[in-house]
Amino acid sequence: xLALQEVYVDPxxxxxxxxxxxxxxxxxxxxxxxxxxxxxxxxxxxxxADPCGAGKKILLIRxxxxxxxxxxxxxxxxxxxxxxxxxxxxxxxxDCSYCxxxxxxxxxxxxxxxxxxxxxxxxxxxxxRHPHRVFRFGTGExxxxxxxxxxxxxxxxxxxxxxxxxxxxxxxxxxxxxxxxLLALDHKGKTVISxxxxxxxVIEQEEHLAASLDERLAAARxxxxxxxxxxxxxxxxxxxxxxxxxxxxxxDLLFEHINPRRVMWVSLGGLRFPPALKQVAQGRFPCSRxxxxxxxxxxxxxxxxxxxxxxxxxxxxxxxxxxxDEGLFIYLCMERGDVWHEVFGNTPVSTVxxxxxxxxxxxxxxxDVR
Ligand code: SF4
Numbered sequence: 001x002l003a004l005q006e007v008y009v010d011p012x013x014x015x016x017x018x019x020x021x022x023x024x025x026x027x028x029x030x031x032x033x034x035x036x037x038x039x040x041x042x043x044x045x046x047x048x049a050d051p052c053g054a055g056k057k058i059l060l061i062r063x064x065x066x067x068x069x070x071x072x073x074x075x076x077x078x079x080x081x082x083x084x085x086x087x088x089x090x091x092x093x094x095d096c097s098y099c100x101x102x103x104x105x106x107x108x109x110x111x112x113x114x115x116x117x118x119x120x121x122x123x124x125x126x127x128x129r130h131p132h133r134v135f136r137f138g139t140g141e142x143x144x145x146x147x148x149x150x151x152x153x154x155x156x157x158x159x160x161x162x163x164x165x166x167x168x169x170x171x172x173x174x175x176x177x178x179x180x181x182l183l184a185l186d187h188k189g190k191t192v193i194s195x196x197x198x199x200x201x202v203i204e205q206e207e208h209l210a211a212s213l214d215e216r217l218a219a220a221r222x223x224x225x226x227x228x229x230x231x232x233x234x235x236x237x238x239x240x241x242x243x244x245x246x247x248x249x250x251x252d253l254l255f256e257h258i259n260p261r262r263v264m265w266v267s268l269g270g271l272r273f274p275p276a277l278k279q280v281a282q283g284r285f286p287c288s289r290x291x292x293x294x295x296x297x298x299x300x301x302x303x304x305x306x307x308x309x310x311x312x313x314x315x316x317x318x319x320x321x322x323x324x325d326e327g328l329f330i331y332l333c334m335e336r337g338d339v340w341h342e343v344f345g346n347t348p349v350s351t352v353x354x355x356x357x358x359x360x361x362x363x364x365x366x367x368d369v370r
Contacts, residue, residue, distance in 0.1 A: 055108025140173030194231030269333030
């Protein structure tokens with residue numbers, strides 16, 4: 001499994017069926033039962049030259065006392081999409097130069113919280129409290145949804161769980177091509193599998209250990225053929241000399257593989273990151289070119305391209321995407337109302353407004369494909 005080298009498990013979880021199954025899949029690696037997993041984390045932070053890189057090779061399996069399903073934190077002054085995040089795995093075995101997880105230095109290790117029954121109980125509670133709303137849940141906020149899932153097995157339980165729900169949809173967001181274990185699942189169209197896309201040149205320079213563009217699109221095609229709704233995220237969009245030709249090429253390639261009618265949504269988001277990330281990432285990826293553009297702090301303190309650059313990138317992307325299907329559902333990730341207005345001529349006004357658009361989109365898409 002990519003570069004994974006060892007596994008540490010809290011002894012209280014060793015007998016859990018989820019952990020026993022994972023152990024079968026990773027029985028070629030050394031397993032250690034350790035009650036003091038914070039100690040393992042501290043050792044990585046204090047004694048490894050590159051704690052972020054070292055943490056990606058270590059899997060911790062531990063209990064989590066708090067809630068595992070949360071509202072996406074969004075960002076101050078920007079319209080958020082109202083997503084609910086499922087945090088069964090944190091961190092990621094891939095290694096993108098711009099990844100904000102590099103800034104979360106309190107635990108650089110891959111970490112699995114294997115109490116799936118608790119996750120499903122929390123989701124049931126949310127759905128029962130709001131039976132007239134339509135919710136979107138996803139596992140790709142603090143890591144990649146599928147990079148480890150062939151071993152972890154969360155999707156195998158989650159996809160049938162969501163298939164039986166009338167007011168919820170699951171999104172599995174990835175830069176991997178690990179989809180074989182999903183193809184035969186009974187999803188009933190209630191799971192969207194989505195890929196973050198970038199030009200192959202950006203993938204090679206900035207998205208280390210991730211699948212190539214061709215591999216991602218081939219995996220998307222297989223999932224589409226298996227009946228899954230598909231999503232795409234052009235996030236982060238990276239600005240550089242020649243970006244227009246490259247991104248247009250990605251859009252063209254995408255629709256060579258995928259029928260636009262199978263696409264649930266496409267998001268656009270310009271490169272953004274907390275200032276503290278820059279130093280960590282530049283130290284780890286000195287050849288990266290993503291920090292060379294003009295970036296200024298937004299209301300939330302994150303560095304972003306200046307507004308005219310963001311608007312230009314979004315307008316061109318929307319134009320190229322809509323040339324294939326005017327009805328594509330395209331949204332901006334973490335952008336201000338004035339930027340929405342310049343790109344689309346309208347704005348959802350608020351997170352609540354964008355959420356309503358998503359509810360309508362999910363409902364009508366599922367009716368259309370039935
Ligand atoms: S795939 Fe996502 S979570 Fe993984 S390193 Fe890249 S940006 Fe971070």
